[in-house]
Amino acid sequence: MTYWTKFRTKFRNLGKRRLVFGIGKNVLAIILELAIIFPIVWIVSASLRSYGSLLTTTLEIIPPNPTLEAYNWALALDSPFWSALINSLVVSLSTTGLCLLVASPAAYAMSRFRFLGKRPILYVLIFVQFVPGLLMFIAFFYLLLTLRLFDNLFGLILVYVSLVLPFSIWNMKAFFDTLPKDIDEAALIDGASYLRAMYHVVMPLAVPGLAVTAFFSFLSAWNEFAIANIVLNSESNYTLPLRLYALTQRDVSTNWPHFAALSVLSAIPLVIVFLIIQRYLRAGLAIGAVKG
């Protein structure tokens, strides 16, 4: 059989309907990808322009006279970028750390122990996720005032932790549920207390679950704007989203290339965190524990 007849047979066997479906699927995927990528491309493009050259009537993705002027401004030693970056890092990393510290033991207990009120607690944790964080802000507002944690990064961290905890607990619980119970029971019999079994055996195996949870908390804290905008007042406390917003709130007209450059720079730490965590996202570490 020649190559051509082979190809024809294959093509005929494929069937017209499947062919049309296959093409349609790919076209749809390309459109969706463009829709997602376009804003990013546009922001990067805008950050490479000079002040004033943004307002054109033609669609120019590649700027006519690209310049790094906006980045020079953003990365200058006296730029507001640095303090905001540090604030954002402090808030996001603390939120992530605290969240893991609380969520892991809670989720472990939810996964392994039988106790009174376990189901109601789990349902409440789902229910609070239905309520937008901002709606709960009246309660947060009151709590922060009482604790004198208004306009304070630690206050913001507490709010964030309470917002990401429900999902984190559920997520970690789902992961612990997939780990064979035999393994921690073996540790208990080998002489480990519950805490030591968790530390020596369960947590090392739960790294992929921890990674997902950590990334989620970090992402949530990093991007959050609305609550931070209420809690933080002094400019020295601003996180990156607030700093960006502040750029648009000046009396003079907004310097969009500056805004774009700052946006691009704020996304970079997130990309780095993702690249670090990605290695751990691979599950399957538990394979080989039990007969496979």
Added chain:
Amino acid sequence: MADVLLENVTKQFEGGVVAVKDLQLEVGEKEFVVLLGPSGCGKTTTLRLIAGLEAPTRGRIYIGGKDVTGLEPWARDVAMVFQSYALYPHMTVFQNIAFPLKMHKVPKAEIRSRVEKTAESLEIREFLNRRPKQLSGGQRQRVALARAIVRNPKVFLMDEPLSNLDAKLRVLMRIELKKLQKRLGVTTVYVTHDQTEAMTLADRVAVQFKGELQQYAPPTEVYAHPSNKFVGGFIGTPPMNFIDGKLEVNESSGMISTEEFSIRVDLQLMKSLLKEGDTLPTDVTYGIRPQDCQISTEGGRKEWLRGEVYGVELLGAENVVHVQVGKNRIMIVASDRRLYQMGEAVWVNLINSNAHVFDRTTGRNLVH
């Protein structure tokens, strides 16, 4: 002195399932006891109760004379081999075996020498730096064993440790395990549903069914004198034949009659039956092992029953012939290697002093 003692232990799970019912079990020092029964009989729950992974609803548990009922697993000084082996996948073989020692705060140098010695005796020394994932099933099994014995615990608990091995390896490991237990002299409680394992390993077998202990005796005793119909039917391959009938006793002889035929009860058995006196029931089940039946193609013998070959299992050394006698199908182990044909007319002899007569309502063995 009993090393493990379960006193009237009952375990009822949430939702009402009673897994273990009023269990009384004592395991002697250095004894190898096998808990045997079909799945769901409560044998694994019993083991978990001893380990402390479950708490009894009622009753007390003693290990080495000490009441451990309220103690957590880590305070009981027992070691367990799981069916799944439950090795720690993120640790090397060395770390796996060392883990119980580390948890008991044994000095580092001692850990090293003990792990190496144990690994040596189980022939896994060359794998010490590998991870469980890189080992075969049999090797993983040895690591699990090593992790259990390295600590010299008071009691070994084993939950179907051989069931994940292939048939050949299982037979090998069975013998190894028995030798190991005798050499170390550690009290062992072993759970299995495999009667061959139970018979070969156990000093005593505890047969469990529906949460209740049916019989607790040495393997030969359990085989020769099953306490009830369940034990009789569960132990032995091929399984015991059961024939329901009415028991008629005149003076010292007895017959068990079905609608189609009668079996004379052996004199030895009658002696035992007559001790029952007035309580001797008439509704009984006659139980006879396939090895105790005889088969022949020649008719005309007194008390032999006529039947027809229903099917034949060829096993090599012996053949199991299924014979239809009236409404009953009887399995017979024919050692004469004759090839019986399907549909062939045969005669069978079911009279044997090793047979049993069970009370049909309670299942109790009336022959002692």
